Amino acid sequence: MNVQQFEKITKSYINGKWVEGESEKTFQDVNPYDQEVIAEIRLATKKQLEDAFYDAAKAQKSWAQSSVETRKNIIQRASAFLKENRDEIIQLIIKETGGTVIKANVELHLAIEVLEEALNYAHEMNEVKEVPGGPEGKVNKIYRKPLGVISSISPFNFPLNLSMRTIAPAIALGNAVVHKPDIQVGLVGGVVIAKAFEYAGLPAGVFNMLLTDIDEIGDGMLTNPIPRLISFTGSTAVGRHIGAIAGQHLKKVALELGGNSPFVVLSDADVDQAVNAAVFGKFIHQGQICMIINRIIVHQDKHDEFVEKFVARAKALPYGNPQDPHTVIGPLINERQLEKALRYVNLAKEEGATTVLEGKRVGNILTPYVFTNVKNDSKLAQTELFAPIAVIIKVETDEEALKMAGETEHGLSSAIFTSDLAKGEKYALNLDAGMTHINDQTVNDAPNIPFGGTKASGLGRFGNPWVVEEFTSMKWISVQTKPREYPF
Template sequence: MENFTEKYSKSYLDGKWVDGDTGRKEDIVNPYDHSVITTVGLASLKQLKDAYKTAEERQKEWAHTSVNERRGIFQKVAEFLQNNRDEIIPIVSRETGGTLLKAELELNLTIDVLKETFNYMDAIDEVKEVHATIDGKRNKIYRQPLGVISSISPFNFPMNLSMRSIAPALALGNTVVHKADLQVGLTGGSIIARAFDYAGLPGGVFQSIFTTPEEIGDEMLENPVIQLVAFTGSTGFGKHIGKVAGENLKRVALELGGNNPFIVLQDAKVDKAVEAAVFGKFMHQGQICMCVNRIIVHKDLYDEFTEKFIEHASKLPYGDQTKPETVIGPLINEGQVEKVMGLIEKAEKNGVKLGLKGKREGNVITPHVFVDVDNSEEIAQSELFSPVVSIIKADSDDHAIEMANDTKYGLTSSIFTSDLKKGEAYGLKIDSGMTHINDQTVNDAANIPFGGNKQSGMGRFGNPWVIDEFTKLKWISVQEEYREFPF
């Protein structure tokens, strides 16, 4: 991929790579060693408003392209990502702080999202007839694109979580104005824009902008042409989006935070549960909305599980994320590190016991394991987004489920048990969008209804559920025989 960080460190607007005209520049840095990956110019509010105007103009034509034309473009996008994976994976790792394993996983998930669109891309061409109660009438239900979509993505899995909104939106005839978190602007924006540019997507159908909230305010929520705001990120900002979008009667698709329980029932196989919990907690340093946040263990297995979990976690290699052996890399920035260290210090002051006290080296935090934690403690009720975890003792299996539900979040969850039927029954009792039996909490696929309950979000991604998020229905009735009216 040709001099990518130099050539494409710009906004992609109306089919062109353009510099921001604010005069302000920001460095994108490797969170491990703070080396500058590239420098980008920030786009202005005017540039963003122009992007929405362009998106509105181009959407009408894009909506009427054939399925074959859209499919051909998407095939080329997938081809670009696949053919350039050896160049893309190091960029993802350096920019996000993720390990090479995480970067490869993210790229694979992104390609899967693209390919799944082939299975529902023709949804906007379908017409459904429903029974009419009036003689001589035919009722037809058409599915149409919404129009212009705002897409805002986070720093943790920026390519996948961007494409999860971008791909279905475009596949179903919408146009998209997208803003990735600036810290990961190449992974979350420019690589995607370059792929669609390579594939021949008409200019203005997808646009990616380098900017900050300080420059644009709430324009990505308020612009009159926006029909839906798709956002993945914190619950706090999700609430703000919901409020602003609601006041402007715009749809939202929100995938927010999580306080995900990993439950070990009385009959679980401890060694297998430990292996799964370690992966589900420490993948990408715990910076995944689906990561294990609390481990709730039946009292009969608590000591054995805790001892083995701590032993495993204490041996995980940490440091430079670009080295193949690294498991624990850096958090995304120093602010996140300070926030996490503050939570750890506060919990210790409140008397919460550390079974494994890790350390900080720059932006790397090694595993910290709190034990004998009360489920009501702040450390147990906070989304930690780091390699920090609480282990909680349950008096019974039912007690474990009760504590699992005692949170404002409801994204995902896991249950380990030797009785699969019981596990599934308990899974239905957990108030979360997803529960995994004898697996860890970090699971995603392009053909499942991905999303959370309570303060973990609104809406569902994945085929076919995502179709309803990014389209609208239109009722056309045709009166084939003239009606008689009473007056």
């Protein structure tokens, strides 16, 4: 399959069939770098969404009874599809998301890792645990069961990986899925995945994918009575909305939301290595990552040296066409996001921050901005920027640095640079964030770690084995093997 063949598939995938959207509305899927129209997509309707949930519920009943080997074989073949079509998928990631060659390779690698890790827990549905307790003759058996149907909603920044992070474990654990990728990246976040599972021979209805948007379906992914869990990756504001609706309907949620990741450079840090890490962790994919470094907090003893070296590196980063393997800074996803980033730039200047590197706009590309003399409680510092805008905050003590690091409503990722590893680990344990990386940057992921945040950064954990708890339910069956005597 070549990349053009992916681009020609502009249909939703419902109950094992590729179906044209029935809405009168269409969406133009464009390359954020040059505005080339990649595909024109007719949107799926709310009625088609309801049909997808109905078909998923029917298919899930038999899928839940499938053998471990059946589920593993499906997962392995889906993974093989991604590997066999590697070059075409990487090209599509670059074209549709505006990601660089580096970003595209990272994303595909992570998606394959998620699939392959699912092989390590597919067996969980077939294991029965016996526990003691109760009256004489009581045998207690604990069974793990699939939740049923899962509603999956993924974002624009890493659509293949962040979609697969929900879909692979859901299917491996006997659930069915109705998936809505962000329509801006519907091919990478939806069509590629549907093609992979179609190729793998997944039974019809177990995975369904709709190319649509909120204006067309409203809250249908949330309010439909069939799904038992809503898995969402995206902004905190939308996550709050989803959480409120899920609470009303008593649905489980897996919410991976916004971040404001601090990158802390302590008084004993290796400045050169901290700069290396900070440049990568701030500017990969133009800063459009939930884990991206949002605040760089530097001890005064290291501040001037760090700023000088960081600015020099940021200024030299190649920008332009993401198809060029040398490009580091590509386009933001759309003009709306770019204009929002420019408003943050103006806000920084209004708040009195010092511009030590002035960026520029080139089409949908924003070259790096670097600001110093930023207050930690400023609107700039407390906003998830999602752009190549670096914020540097100077502090007087290590203790102040760690205190400031935690002063945010978010708690996703974080990083601490120090030459004292024991001290770094102690500080990390006291930092209210789901993940802290010592002597590394904040953008790290793996399929076998508890990925997730605290506070406004979300609920639940991805990664093996924690995702097994999220996507299944436990059932207690007791068997009374001897007659029981009752008090009345």
